[in-house]
Amino acid sequence: MIGKLQCVVLDCPDAGDLARFYQALLGGAVNRSDPRWAVGDGFATLHTGDGLVFAFQRVAGYRAPRWPDQAHPQQFHLDLDVGDIDRAHEQVLALGATLLRVDQAGWRVFADPAGHPFCLLG
Template sequence: MSPLMRLSAVTLDCADPLALAVFYQQATGLDLHPSSDGDFAGVVGADGLLIGCQRVDGHRAPEWPGQDVPQQLHLDFTVDDLDEAECRLVELGATRPQYQPNERWRVLVDPAGHPFCLTTAG
């Protein structure tokens, strides 16, 4: 039986969609979506999967690990080397919160305040 649906996009609320899309473009090597503008921007992979960024007036960044403003959603990325990936992502504008869950996972926060996780394969 074929699947009923397939993931086509993950969309993140933010204050500056184009800046956030450029962060994910630089971090993943995906292409900036050609229709990216000030209200909606994104990056797209060869398979068509889109990481979208949409402007939300009054956006409040989620807090992690706190829940005053819940994270609601986060992305997981596989990397070859946690330390190297973290260093490069911080150069691109990510930050590293003090709390980290364990040695296998690295939590970073994108420039709009969304937590995302890094791990190595296996």
């Protein structure tokens, strides 16, 4: 092993807004005190209850991915297990997500408010 994952960093147009979106989706604390990062207008963190850390950094001229358009590739995506996919579907829409596709297997592909794809798996 060469290293240990510290956090996943997502580029976005508004770091605080996207951190709060993922907080509502995953739980946890936005901008919890942590000596590894300096948070501010252009950088926010989310420490989840299960120990995952996400960071969000503002990028001037941010260009959102357009899944599945490879001219604007997705860059990464998250798969999230949910207990009730229909309820989770409504909840993420209410948070500002956009439905991109419902797969034949029943999982659903959404975009977060900054355009990053994520999937709900029931």
